[in-house]
Each structure stands twice: as structure tokens, then as C-alpha cells.
Amino acid sequence: MGPLLFLIYVNDFPCASSFQTKLFADDTSLHLSHKDIKMLQPNVQNELDKFDTWMKSNRLSVNYNKTAYMILTVTRSQNCNFEISMNGVKIQQTDSIKYLGVIIDNRLSWKQQISSLYRKLSQARGVVCKIRHFADIKILRSIYFSLFHPHLQYCIINWGRAYKTLIRPVQVLQNRIVKYMTFSNRTSSASNIFK
Numbered sequence: 001m002g003p004l005l006f007l008i009y010v011n012d013f014p015c016a017s018s019f020q021t022k023l024f025a026d027d028t029s030l031h032l033s034h035k036d037i038k039m040l041q042p043n044v045q046n047e048l049d050k051f052d053t054w055m056k057s058n059r060l061s062v063n064y065n066k067t068a069y070m071i072l073t074v075t076r077s078q079n080c081n082f083e084i085s086m087n088g089v090k091i092q093q094t095d096s097i098k099y100l101g102v103i104i105d106n107r108l109s110w111k112q113q114i115s116s117l118y119r120k121l122s123q124a125r126g127v128v129c130k131i132r133h134f135a136d137i138k139i140l141r142s143i144y145f146s147l148f149h150p151h152l153q154y155c156i157i158n159w160g161r162a163y164k165t166l167i168r169p170v171q172v173l174q175n176r177i178v179k180y181m182t183f184s185n186r187t188s189s190a191s192n193i194f195k
Helices: 002-009 037-057 111-131 137-153 164-182 190-194
Strands: 020-024 027-031 096-099 102-105
Touching (some): 102 111, 164 190
């Protein structure tokens, strides 16, 4: 009942300001855009003040340690350092934000997301390497689909559009783990093993 009651409680939040609002459980993402970067800061501050009023009216609080803002813009030459605050607390600007397990950077390059993914997948590869001598291919396949594959598939529709040079190490790691599972040599064709 807790999640349902929370959703009912915050149901009117998107109407409290002009922010485009994304709610997932207790994670909230606010978005605002403007053609003129100079007009964006006062608009954001005005909408944050409305948001703060709504929060106080509903006796909710913001975790300022987890609150940050990021600016996405086509041109990098403009000065985009804003001074915005909520309830007298300055909100910090960041170059990347982790939202629902995905790291989004201000250039949408997905470099940090792919680096984080590579570390997770390397750990899964280590597990397979350690137990491959003690398990048959069915068990190794189950381990692959429980420890490796879900990380690889999560939000791939977004980060999978990154430059091939960024994605290549992940592909090499995937090929390597499949070769470890089947005891294939390094020169074997991974595409045949996947089939």
C-alpha cells in the first residue's frame, strides 16, 4: 500500500509548476527548456520556488545532498554556470547525473555510463572464469543470463547509440565471456559461438 499511497499523495505535483516532471517511486526528475540560455536561469529559479512551496504545503522535504542540476545545450561556448537555490540551499551543477541506474552526461556521449557498465560486466566475467571448470554449459549460460546479460540490455536503446569506439570494449568483453564459457580459443569466431 505504501507506494500506492505515495503516488496518490504526489499525484498533483506535475500541476504545481511548469517543469516537465518524471516521477518514479520517490525519484523525481524536473526538466525545463528555453531557446535563450539567458532566460533559462530565471525561469528555473521561478519554477523551483513554486516546487519548494508545493513541497512545504505537502510537508515533504528534499534531500539536498542528492539534488543537482545539469545543462544540456548544443553550443558549449556560452557560459552556462547558473546560480539556483531551493529553500536557501544552493543547488550544485554537475556534468553527469545518475537517474534510475543510468549515468547521463551533459554531452549525451554515454562515456561514463559505458565505463560503469564495463566495470559491472568485468565482475560478471570474473565469476564465470572462476566457476567454468566446475559447471556445465547450461549452468554457465544461466549465470551469463543472470549476471551479465541484464546489465548489457538495461537502457541499451539509449547508450547503444554511442560511438562505436566507446561500445567496442563492451563488445570485446562480451565475446570474451562467451569464449570462456565454451572453452574456445581467442581466435575463434564469437558470432558462431553466439549462434
